[in-house]
Ligand SMILES: Nc1ncnc2c1ncn2[C@@H]1O[C@H](COP(=O)(O)OP(=O)(O)OP(=O)(O)O)[C@@H](O)[C@H]1O
């Protein structure tokens with residue numbers, strides 16, 4: 001089977017006044033359509049860098065990314081990004097933020113169609129009750145929901161999420177994870193999500209990609225998560241298989257790639 | 263509902279919340295500025311008595327106040343005279359038309375000397391024209407150079423070079439250029455008006471350009487990435503991302519520019535003899551009557567007060583335009 005999204009031998013070297021700084025190296029990954037991938041690794045190893053290359057915001061200095069047979073070399077709405085700090089435009093309401101994205105991808109649609117689609121996406125993330133509020137009038141979790149709605153509304157081929165729930169409290173986070181699983185079940189998006197949270201990775205992913213420490217970070221191990229869906233977080237805590245996966249990831253992070261210098 | 267800050271203590275006082283504290287607050291808000299003004303007036307009138315000039319004593323607050331009323335009266339009288347002039351003219355034309363129905367009347371304008379109020383109006387009109395045109399030039403330039411680091415580096419030396427130039431240095435050049443280029447049979451504007459407007463514009467646009475550029479250049483990286491991912495076209499990028507990000511800085515620049523514009527205008531009018539408050543002061547100075555100093559002092563105070571009002575006006579405009587209504591602006 002041909003991969004839907006393929007990263008081949010990706011390397012990036014950031015220019016510095018002296019020698020270029022090689023942040024990531026030898027990244028090879030094949031992702032099939034509808035797959036949910038988590039990227040996990042210690043802070044500063046280069047997770048965001050990988051995501052930004054797939055998004056087209058950074059250019060790989062070696063190797064490259066191919067999506068549906070086409071090389072990626074610029075950002076575009078078919079690779080929507082959910083940023084860590086929501087990145088909503090503070091001067092626009094939730095509705096207008098989503099509208100900005102929708103207008104980019106539905107250029108030939110009627111006003112009514114556009115309106116319906118915006119409202120549909122806000123409903124999907126349970127934000128239809130606060131559509132006309134600005135980001136500073138809603139909570140952190142709600143902002144993140146709007147960010148997700150904005151990304152989903154573009155019907156991207158790949159959804160890229162950089163620690164989407166990182167800044168949220170545990171309860172809100174669990175809530176959003178459940179929402180995300182629901183949406184994923186419905187839409188079957190191809191997703192790459194960065195996370196620091198081992199439970200989140202195991203709960204949501206089809207595969208967990210674990211990165212070694214930088215500089216020149218690369219993929220250390222890949223863990224395939226064969227848990228049946230829909231998954232229930234409460235039931236899973238008792239599940240031997242689930243705990244085995246957790247243990248695998250934890251051992252990679254804290255034994256094999258333990259951060260010694262901290 | 264939240265009350266404006268300056269009313270809050272009165273409301274609290276009325277409700278009887280901690281009256282001692284409310285009175286202290288009111289004293290701070292209202293009492294201290296009044297005391298400050300009173301002390302200033304006392305020092306002024308004290309000092310004025312001891313300053314002897316060729317035109318007599320330096321005017322104190324009372325003389326200045328009297329002159330202010332005189333100037334208003336003169337304006338009123340002049341207006342009545344103009345009114346009467348037009349009425350006489352109309353009567354004459356009506357009488358003539360009765361005799362000769364084919365008569366094509368021409369209305370001659372009244373040509374009295376401009377009063378103090380007329381000069382204020384002229385100055386305000388000039389400063390607004392210069393400021394609006396200047397801003398329409400400065401903001402787009404600022405956005406352009408804020409978007410490109412290379413362009414900013416290229417343009418910055420030129421801006422830094424012209425920013426500190428005094429308007430008086432520009433004036434002769436502007437006068438020469440305008441009188442050379444602006445020749446028309448029936449000029450829409452007086453040359454003097456154009457000269458002072460251009461001088462004001464040249465001295466005041468720089469801070470708007472720089473502040474706009476800085477505001478645009480410091481737009482959040484995340485929002486720029488959003489724009490890239492959404493593939494926003496340049497127009498949407500500028501209007502939806504860059505300008506809203508830069509609004510606070512744009513207004514900082516505009517307020518500085520308007521302040522400079524107002525200061526420069528008075529000097530330009532004085533030097534170029536173009537109508538306005540500057541000319542009013544110069545005429546009074548040339549006049550050298552016993553009232554001159556008081557009249558100049560009236561002009562000084564009015565100039566200061568209008569400058570203050572202009573700044574407040576910009577603040578109101580900023581509050582209106584700004585998306586972040588909770589931001590404290592001062
Ligand atoms: N634009 C850049 N220029 C230079 N160096 C960069 C740039 N972006 C990232 N780096 C470097 O690349 C390395 C990886 O950074 P990256 O942001 O990808 O880490 P991360 O895994 O996302 O960390 P975190 O979990 O804290 O977000 C870091 O050492 C960082 O300093």
Ligand SMILES: [Mg+2]
Nearest residue numbers: 047048049162
């Ligand atoms: Mg990161």
